[in-house]
Amino acid sequence: MKPLTLKAYGFLLPALLIFALSTFLPVVQAFFLSFTRYDILNLPQWVGLVNYQRLWADSLFWKVLGNTLIYLLGVVPALVILPLGLAILLNRSLPFLAGFRVLYYIPVIIPMVIAGVTWKWVYGERGLLNGLLRASGVVEVAIPWLTSGGSLFAVMLVTVWKGLGYYMVIYLAGLQGIPRPLYEAAALDGADGWRKHWFITVPLMRPYILLVAVLSSISAMKVFEEIYVMTRGGPVNNSKTIVYYLYEKAFTNLELGYACAVGIVLFLILLAFSLLNARLSNTVASMQG
Numbered sequence: 001m002k003p004l005t006l007k008a009y010g011f012l013l014p015a016l017l018i019f020a021l022s023t024f025l026p027v028v029q030a031f032f033l034s035f036t037r038y039d040i041l042n043l044p045q046w047v048g049l050v051n052y053q054r055l056w057a058d059s060l061f062w063k064v065l066g067n068t069l070i071y072l073l074g075v076v077p078a079l080v081i082l083p084l085g086l087a088i089l090l091n092r093s094l095p096f097l098a099g100f101r102v103l104y105y106i107p108v109i110i111p112m113v114i115a116g117v118t119w120k121w122v123y124g125e126r127g128l129l130n131g132l133l134r135a136s137g138v139v140e141v142a143i144p145w146l147t148s149g150g151s152l153f154a155v156m157l158v159t160v161w162k163g164l165g166y167y168m169v170i171y172l173a174g175l176q177g178i179p180r181p182l183y184e185a186a187a188l189d190g191a192d193g194w195r196k197h198w199f200i201t202v203p204l205m206r207p208y209i210l211l212v213a214v215l216s217s218i219s220a221m222k223v224f225e226e227i228y229v230m231t232r233g234g235p236v237n238n239s240k241t242i243v244y245y246l247y248e249k250a251f252t253n254l255e256l257g258y259a260c261a262v263g264i265v266l267f268l269i270l271l272a273f274s275l276l277n278a279r280l281s282n283t284v285a286s287m288q289g
Contacts, residue, residue: 027267030260030263030264030267031260031264032044033256033257033260034051034052034257034260034261034263034264035047035048035049035051035257036051036257037050037051037257038256038257038260039254039255039256040254040256041254044257047257051257051258051260051261052261054258054261055258055261055262055265060237060240060245061242061245061262063237063240064237064240064241064242064244064245065242067152067237067238067239067240067241067242068220068221068223068241068242070152071152071155071156071159071220071223071241072217072220072221074152074153074156075156075159075160075163075216075220076213076216076217076220078156078160079159079160079163079164079167079212079216080167080209080212080213080216082160082164083163083164083165083166083167083168083170083171083212084171084205084209084212086104086164086168086171087168087171087172087175088171088175088197088201090104090168090172091172091175091176101168101172104164104165104168105165105166105168105169106165107161107162107164107165108162108163108165108166110162112162112225112226112229113225113229115158115162116158116225116226116228116229116230117229119158119161119230120146120229120230123145123146123154123230124146125142125144126142129143129145130142130143130145146230146231147234147235148235149235149238151230151231151234151235151238151239152231152238152239154230155223155226155227155230155231155239158226158230159220159223159226163216163219167212167215167216170208170211170212171205171208171212173208174204174205174207174208175201175205178200178201178204178205182200183196183200186199186200207280207283210280210283211277211280214273214276214277214280215277217273218270218273218274218277221242221243221266221269221270221273222243222266222270223241223243224241224243224244224247227239227240227241227243227244228244228247233245233248242262242265242266243266245262246259246262246263246266247259249262
């Protein structure tokens with residue numbers, strides 16, 4: 001190996017060690033603990049595949065996994081389509097354009113705890129939303145948004161509201177890379193606004209659309225803060241997702257071995273999304289290169 005190559009690896013070694021200790025070591029520990037019975041207070045006891053057998057037979061686990069998939073299917077299409085429309089609108093020459101872009105990005109920088117508490121008040125029986133509905137005569141009795149079977153959908157709306165600006169920025173970066181002469185040539189051929197977007201914008205933005213789909217899918221599978229702040233998984237586990245279930249088993253019930261088994265299953269699902277994300281990122285890079 002050449003001396004220059006050895007120096008390069010020498011510079012990379014500290015970062016690689018930190019990355020390995022902070023990323024791979026916890027995964028290995030969780031994988032080991034998933035085969036044990038562990039409650040923090042006592043040493044782990046090896047139980048083999050018992051946690052995974054219990055997981056397979058756990059109806060609540062399948063319910064929270066189903067809730068997570070419903071959450072994913074509800075949130076991801078909205079976070080793929082709405083930011084694209086917003087980015088197309090804000091990519092034009094409009095007055096106060098910078099102000100509008102900042103306005104839509106503000107929810108991204110608001111901490112989730114603050115956003116969750118605020119939306120919890122909005123959804124409350126005496127909150128803003130029920131007040132507006134009753135004042136306009138739409139309903140007479142307050143709707144229990146967060147304490148009924150539709151609580152998961154109420155949380156989805158908050159996730160979409162908060163993620164809109166983040167994915168809009170990704171789309172804006174892609175839109176500004178599309179050559180303007182393509183639109184000018186289409187206009188000379190008589191194409192109107194919708195046709196230009198359908199035949200030029202959407203095909204050229206396809207890598208970004210796929211990237212946003214994968215990123216928002218990974219984020220949806222890991223949703224926790226919204227659930228913790230707004231519903232605590234209720235009512236009757238209707239809004240409980242897999243990460244909240246993992247948290248509950250680990251830090252409320254002190255069943256860390258079982259929680260690690262849940263975590264390993266979640267890790268495998270996220271690994272699949274991450275590999276897909278890496279492949280799509282390479283596609284974007286090759287198309288831009």
